[in-house]
Amino acid sequence: MRLQALQEPAVRYFLEVVKSGSVKEAALRLNVAPSAVSRQVARLERELDTLLFDRHARGMVPNAAGELLAAHAKRTQQDIERVASDIAGLRGLRSGHVRVVSTEGFAFDFLPTLISRFREKYEGIRFHLEVCTPSDIPRRIRDGEADVGMTLSALPEPSIKVELRHPCPIFAVMAEGHPLAAQRQLSLRQVVGHPLGLPPEGSSIRQLLDISCGRQGLQYVQAMSSNHANALVSFAAAGGGSIAFYGELSIRTLLKTRALVAIPLKDREMNERHLEVETLAGRSLPDAGRAFVRFLTEAIEETA
Template sequence: MRLHALQETAVRYFLEVVKTGSVKDAALKLNVAPSAVSRQVARLERELDTLLFERHARGMVPNAAGELLAAHAKRTQQDIERVAGDIAGLRGLRSGHVRVVSTEGFAFDFLPTLISRFRASYEGIRFHLEVGTPNEIPRRIRDGEADVGMTLSALAEPGIKVELRQPSPILAVMAQGHPLAAQRQLSLRQVVGYPLGLPSEESSIRQLLDISCGRQGLRYVPAMSSNHANALVSFAAAGGGSIAFYGELSIRTQLQSNALVAVPLKDREMNERYLEVQTLAGRSLPDAGKAFVRFLTEAIKETA
């Protein structure tokens, strides 16, 4: 085996095929011809004397050797980023790049506000924030696509370090003038008769709502459903007796501006949700990433 085959271009093209599942899609992402991607993958396989993918009609899936090479390449990329961050750290925390992935609720208001506050002290640090589903976030961290994840999780994820785990109860959210707005606590039995704005069936809110209503024999009919958090917040804020469901961090700005009221729910399932700040287990983040994780976890603890 000739290790000089593990050069930057070939491995970069290989990783893109792993990520996208096809030569054509990888070529589009890399802005090169599909033949160039195929040549680089074939060269790696020739030099390493082994196939790296299982070829299927619907795409390419890394085999055991491909998964081993992909894991090695991702670790190498992360080591380079860490060393670059450490070198920058010798000059003080003046530069760096932090990639954050989160569920939509946290990306709507809480994280952008927090990033702005962080950059007030470290203006040379750049951020990239993407939205993903709770299932996608740990995968993106394991695949090296993100440094820090903020998500709602119920199960332990392999290869993931949980920097912080904290309860994130679901609240009933409504306009100031709603008939239930003055209540200190509500039950779903009081709520389900009002027009409900609900997220998709795959969301943790919808799943816990269904479990709790099923246990109590309650039925509801969504007045509006959407996979967009802003739409449901606006639906509740518009009045008409509408109610949505959210965690406090997701709508903090609206609550501070008195546009909305958020009332705790007494039903036990609606209080069995947890937020997590996640990083890759065994990875030493660059200094910028470490500083932001500290800043993020402290900000969340302050809300408890």
């Protein structure tokens, strides 16, 4: 078996088909003709003497051999990035690229602010921050599409290393002129009499709110719902007696610059959330990624 096809661009084209699920979409992303992608995939299959995809009318799905090759190719790609970063590190931490994935709440305020502070010290480091669903974050890390993830904790994920697990309680967020804004702590019994801006039912905030209200026999009025946390914060900031729910860490900068207050909730369920900083288990991150993970975890721990 000859292995020349395991070099670029064959593997790069193959990985793009794995990600996109079709030759046509992969060709668009690579800015090449679909025939070029097909030739490279066919070359891989010919030289490895095995099919790599299950072909369906709606696209292409890697089979067991394809999954094995994709995992190898991603590890190789990560090793090359790490070596390049280590070589650059011999000159000091002057360059690098860190790919971060997070849930919307952390991408709204906390992470952009922290990235800006990090770059004050290491201005040559570039970042890409992408918002994902909590379930998508570990997959992106495993697939080599991200270096660091920040999300709300759930069940343990295979191949994912938790660099930090930290309490992330839910606060009541409201305009500073709200009748409850002067309170140092609130209960849901005090809050549910006001119009609420709420995220979708599948979100951690909504689930914990419903559990706590169900336990206490409380009913609330949903004045507005949205899958965009920014919209809910703006709704609360506009006044009208409305209240939203958020992690205080996620909007700390906004609390300093806008007419908003965030008040802790004493109810048990609203204090059971935790955030996690995640990386790929067994992977040696490039210098820039390692430095940012240290910076990120230290910044979170300082909030305790």
